[in-house]
Amino acid sequence: MSADLIPTLGPQTRLKTAPQVRSREIGGEAVLLDLEAGTYFGLNAAGAVVWKCLERSKSLGEVHAALTGHFEVDAERAWADLVELIGNLLDRGLVTVEPAGGAS
Amino acid sequence: MLPATPPTTLIQIITSSASRRQSGVRLDLAGVTVVSDTSTAWLEPFTRGTASLTPVLLERSEKLRVPAISRTTFEGPAWLARAVRDVTCRDDGDTHRLECGVGRTFVVGPGGAWIVAEPLSAGPLDQVELEILFGAALLVALAARGSFSLHASAVLTGGGMAAFVGVSGAGKSTVAAPAAAGWQRLGDDILPIADRASRVVALPRFPQLKLPRDEQYPAGLPEAIPLRAVYEIDAGRERREVSIEPLSPRDGALVLLAHTVAARLFGARLLEQHLGFCAAAAARLRVCRLGYPRLLSALPAVRAAVTADLAASLGERRGADALS
Missing domain, CATH: 3.90.228.20 (Phosphoenolpyruvate Carboxykinase; domain 3)
Structure with missing residues (x-):
C-alpha cells in the first residue's frame, strides 16, 4: 500500500493522524497507541517531531523543515528518512493522506 | 445512576440476589477494600472480617442491564483461569462486560466501583468462575481505579x-x-x-x-x-x-x-x-x-x-x- 503511495508523496502532501491513535511524548521520544487494534509503537526523537507536526496538519515540506531545524542532518537524507517513516505509518494505518487541496 | 467516581477505595462484588441488604466478606487486596458476597479458601489470607454492602448498589444490581454495551474490545481465545477460553469483552466507555464461555457474565462498573456476576440467580460460583471474578474481572476493576x-x-x-x-x-x-x-x-x-x-x-x-x-x-x-x-x-x-x-x-x-x-x-x-x-x-x-x-x-x-x-x-x- 505505502509502496504505491510513496512516489506520490511530496512537500505539499498533507497527512492526517488516524482518529483511533493516541500518543504520549516520553523523554523526547513517543509512544503511539492504536485504540482499535490495541497495539503500541515506539517513535524515536525524530519520529516524535514528525508526529507532532502531523498532529498539527503540517505539510511534509514543513515537517521536513522541522526535522532539519531540530537535527543536524543532510536535507536529502532527512527527506528519505521522512518518506520511509511515513510509509511505515501508512502501512499500519496510523496516518492517512489528505486529498490534494483538502486542508490548507 | 451509580456514581462514576466512587467516594472510597472500595470495590463491591455482587454475585447473588440473595445478598440484598446483607454484609459481605471484607478483603484487603491491592490497596483497596473489596466487599464481596462470595469468597473462596484461597482468599482467606486476605480476609479481614465482614462489611456492609451498599443497599443502593444491591437495589440496582438486580435490575442491572447493560444494553448500551455494544462495542467489542476483545474477542477471541485467551488464557484465563488456567485454560484457553473464548473470551468476549465489551465496553461502553465506563462499564466493561466480560463473557468467558462460563455460566456467568462479569460486569465491571464505572470507576471499578463494583463487579456484578450475571445472572444473579445462577447459584454459587464454581472454581473457574471464582478465578475469573477474582482474576480478570477484578484486574479490570483495579485498572479502572488506576492500579x-x-x-x-x-x-x-x-x-x-x-x-x-x-x-x-x-x-x-x-x-x-x-x-x-x-x-x-x-x-x-x-x-x-x-x-x-x-x-x-x-x-x-x-x-x-x-x-x-x-x-x-x-x-x-x-x-x-x-x-x-x-x-x-x-x-x-x-x-x-x-x-x-x-x-x-x-x-x-x-x-x-x-x-x-x-x-x-x-x-x-x-x-x-x-x-x-x-x-x-x-x-x-x-x-x-x-x-x-x-x-x-x-x-x-x-x-x-x-x-x-x-x-x-x-x-x-x-x-x-x-x-x-
Whole structure:
C-alpha cells in the first residue's frame, strides 16, 4: 500500500493522524497507541517531531523543515528518512493522506 | 445512576440476589477494600472480617442491564483461569462486560466501583468462575481505579523492591525463587502497581494462585512498597554472561505496556489511561533488560548483578536528590 503511495508523496502532501491513535511524548521520544487494534509503537526523537507536526496538519515540506531545524542532518537524507517513516505509518494505518487541496 | 467516581477505595462484588441488604466478606487486596458476597479458601489470607454492602448498589444490581454495551474490545481465545477460553469483552466507555464461555457474565462498573456476576440467580460460583471474578474481572476493576497489574514476579532486596517481567517461560519465577540469599519473594504472577504521590508503588497484597497459602503476601508488610526497578528477562542458551541494560523511558513504557495483565480487555478509555500511566511510570522507574545464560548455575550471578544494579541506581538517585 505505502509502496504505491510513496512516489506520490511530496512537500505539499498533507497527512492526517488516524482518529483511533493516541500518543504520549516520553523523554523526547513517543509512544503511539492504536485504540482499535490495541497495539503500541515506539517513535524515536525524530519520529516524535514528525508526529507532532502531523498532529498539527503540517505539510511534509514543513515537517521536513522541522526535522532539519531540530537535527543536524543532510536535507536529502532527512527527506528519505521522512518518506520511509511515513510509509511505515501508512502501512499500519496510523496516518492517512489528505486529498490534494483538502486542508490548507 | 451509580456514581462514576466512587467516594472510597472500595470495590463491591455482587454475585447473588440473595445478598440484598446483607454484609459481605471484607478483603484487603491491592490497596483497596473489596466487599464481596462470595469468597473462596484461597482468599482467606486476605480476609479481614465482614462489611456492609451498599443497599443502593444491591437495589440496582438486580435490575442491572447493560444494553448500551455494544462495542467489542476483545474477542477471541485467551488464557484465563488456567485454560484457553473464548473470551468476549465489551465496553461502553465506563462499564466493561466480560463473557468467558462460563455460566456467568462479569460486569465491571464505572470507576471499578463494583463487579456484578450475571445472572444473579445462577447459584454459587464454581472454581473457574471464582478465578475469573477474582482474576480478570477484578484486574479490570483495579485498572479502572488506576492500579495496573504487571505479569511479574517480585522480590524485596536490601536495595528495594524489584519486579521481573518476561514472556511465559522466560524465568521470572526462577530468578525470584526464595533460595536467593537476602531476597524475599513478594509475588509470583500478578503485581498491581500504582502512582502514589508521584512515586510508583507496588501493591503486592494480591492472591498468587501459583504459590501455596503460606507463601502469600505476609499480613505484617505494608500494603504499598515503592517499586525501584523492573527487569525484563531476556534469557537464552546462546548468552555467555549476565548483562543489565537500562532502557530509555520510551522503551521502558513499552515494557510496562506489554507486560500488563488483562490489557487486551480494556476499552478505549481505559487503554488511554493505561498509556498515560505507563508513560508516567517509565519516567520515574528504572526499567532494564536483563540478559543471562539460561542455566541454573548462572542464577547466583544474575541475582548478584541485580543486587549491584539496584545499589548503584540507589546511589545515583541519592546523588540526584542532593543536587535538586
